[in-house]
Structures are given as structure tokens and as C-alpha cells.
Amino acid sequence: MRTHRDDSLLLVIDIQGRLAPHVAGHEQLIRRAEALLSVATLCGMPKLLTEHCPAQIGAAIEPMRSRFSAGEIFEKTCFGAADH
Numbered sequence: 001m002r003t004h005r006d007d008s009l010l011l012v013i014d015i016q017g018r019l020a021p022h023v024a025g026h027e028q029l030i031r032r033a034e035a036l037l038s039v040a041t042l043c044g045m046p047k048l049l050t051e052h053c054p055a056q057i058g059a060a061i062e063p064m065r066s067r068f069s070a071g072e073i074f075e076k077t078c079f080g081a082a083d084h
Contacts, residue, residue: 008040012047015029016058030064037067052079054075
């Protein structure tokens with residue numbers, strides 16, 4: 001199966017400063033997410049970033065967050081990303 005940028009979207013969910021360290025293998029997860037983000041950007045693939053309750057938990061980690069425009073970042077209060 002081939003991936004086509006016109007039919008694809010990279011969704012980065014809740015990779016935040018206070019959450020990430022509590023995920024098993026978080027360093028590898030961050031490296032892989034950064035690699036996917038690089039490929040999506042290079043290919044012109046749409047991308048979105050979610051932040052779960054950033055006022056309490058903190059924003060997405062840098063430098064990842066700075067690679068998204070304001071219109072590509074969504075704050076959410078429900079745990080599931082599809083509920084918004």
C-alpha cells in the first residue's frame with residue numbers, strides 16, 4: 001500500500017513536556033515523531049498537533065511545536081483526539 005500526501009495527514013498527539021517523560025520509551029517516540037514530521041514537511045503533507053490541557057500540563061515539546069503553525073495546533077480537554 002502506498003501513501004499519498006493528498007490522502008494523508010500526520011497527527012501528532014499530546015507529546016508534551018510533562019507527559020512525555022512518563023511514557024515508556026519516550027525518547028525513541030520523540031525521535032520517531034520528529035522523523036515523521038520531517039518527512040511530512042518535506043512532502044507537503046498536512047499535519048496537526050494536539051495538546052491536552054496545555055495550561056495545566058504544558059505545551060508540546062520544542063522544537064517540535066515550533067514546526068507547526070498556529071492553525072495546525074489544537075488544544076483539547078477530552079482525552080481522545082477524535083472527540084474535537
